[in-house]
Amino acid sequence: KAGVTQTPRYLIKTRGQQVTLxxxxxxxxxxxxxxxxxxxxGLQFLFxxxxxxQRNKGNFPGRFSGRQFSNSRSEMNxxxxxxxxxxxxxxxxxxxxxxYEQYFGPGTRLTVT
Amino acid sequence: GDSVTQMEGPVTLSEEAxxxxxxxxxxxxxxxxxxxxQYPGEGLQLLLKxxxxxxxxxxxxxxxxxxxxxTSFHLEKGSVQVSDSAVYFCALxxxxxxxxxxxxxxxxGTILTVHP
Numbered sequence: 001k002a003g004v005t006q007t008p009r010y011l012i013k014t015r016g017q018q019v020t021l022x023x024x025x026x027x028x029x030x031x032x033x034x035x036x037x038x039x040x041x042g043l044q045f046l047f048x049x050x051x052x053x054q055r056n057k058g059n060f061p062g063r064f065s066g067r068q069f070s071n072s073r074s075e076m077n078x079x080x081x082x083x084x085x086x087x088x089x090x091x092x093x094x095x096x097x098x099x100y101e102q103y104f105g106p107g108t109r110l111t112v113t
Numbered sequence: 114g115d116s117v118t119q120m121e122g123p124v125t126l127s128e129e130a131x132x133x134x135x136x137x138x139x140x141x142x143x144x145x146x147x148x149x150x151q152y153p154g155e156g157l158q159l160l161l162k163x164x165x166x167x168x169x170x171x172x173x174x175x176x177x178x179x180x181x182x183x184t185s186f187h188l189e190k191g192s193v194q195v196s197d198s199a200v201y202f203c204a205l206x207x208x209x210x211x212x213x214x215x216x217x218x219x220x221x222g223t224i225l226t227v228h229p
Contacts, residue, residue: 004156033215042222043202048215055214090156094215100206101147102217104156 002027004093004105012111018079021108025072025093031055032074033102034066037088049074050096078110086112115140115213119203119220126193126227134188134223136177136203144205146170146179146186147217151200160188160201193227200224 005024013019025032034046045058049068066076072093078085088109092102120135138144145164149157161170166181177188186203203220207213 006156031215033217035217043217043219045216045218050215056216058216092157092217096215101145101159101162102206102215103159104149106156 004091004103006089006091006105006108008108009106010109010111012113013081014113015081015083017081018077019081019110021076021078021089021091021110023074023076023091023093023105025074025091026103029093029095029103030072031094031096031100032068032072033092033094034074034076035090035092036060037090037107038086043090046076081112083112086110115144115205115207115218117203117205117218117220119201119223122222123224123226126225128195128227128229129192130227132188132190132193132197132225134201134203134225136186136188136220138184138186138203138205140184140205140207140218142207142209143181144207146177147204147206148175148177148186148188149202149204149219151202151222153199157202193225195227195229198225198227 031050033048048056052068068074088107090107092104094100094102116139147162148160150160161172163170163179169178200222204217
């Protein structure tokens with residue numbers, strides 16, 4: 001079974017621009033969660049989508065948004081980029097059951113200059 | 114709210130030494146507990162898990178036991194290898210529903226370096 005894939009793997013953007021990251025979950029998984037990883041803040045939960053609906057959201061500004069498609073693929077969008085948005089963005093897929101474990105993709109390294 | 118505290122690192126060991134990385138948590142109810150490992154330049158890999166009190170998770174020689182009375186989930190390995198060098202994260206998943214959906218709460222991570 002193929003694992004979680006994320007594209008692109010690396011991205012360099014300028015302040016004020018917007019960016020879209022993509023995540024394809026493991027086949028059969030209906031839940032996709034997104035996390036931001038930085039050296040200072042560690043791993044922080046952004047949001048979770050299940051069957052095209054956002055079920056949960058972390059404490060991030062509205063510039064961070066996402067969506068999920070009918071095939072469970074998910075995209076995350078960050079508008080009006082700031083230097084502090086530079087991070088590794090990880091997505092994780094799971095079955096969506098309450099006690100499920102999450103399987104992570106390799107991440108997208110975003111650098112904002 | 115939920116929180117996870119890991120022992121401060123980094124941890125440096127010689128090959129074949131014993132490893133313990135401490136992890137304690139604060140959560141409502143009975144969360145599921147996980148250890149993830151991250152190798153340089155990669156995402157997180159699930160190492161082991163435990164979903165109820167006294168469960169022992171194990172994988173690749175690593176073990177951790179869910180201790181409800183001490184709210185702990187310490188990671189142990191009897192003999193580490195150079196290939197175990199990585200960052201280890203303890204995490205919890207609340208089973209309370211609602212705002213717990215899809216959310217793992219992570220510790221700050223512990224860098225492990227194993228020398229030959």
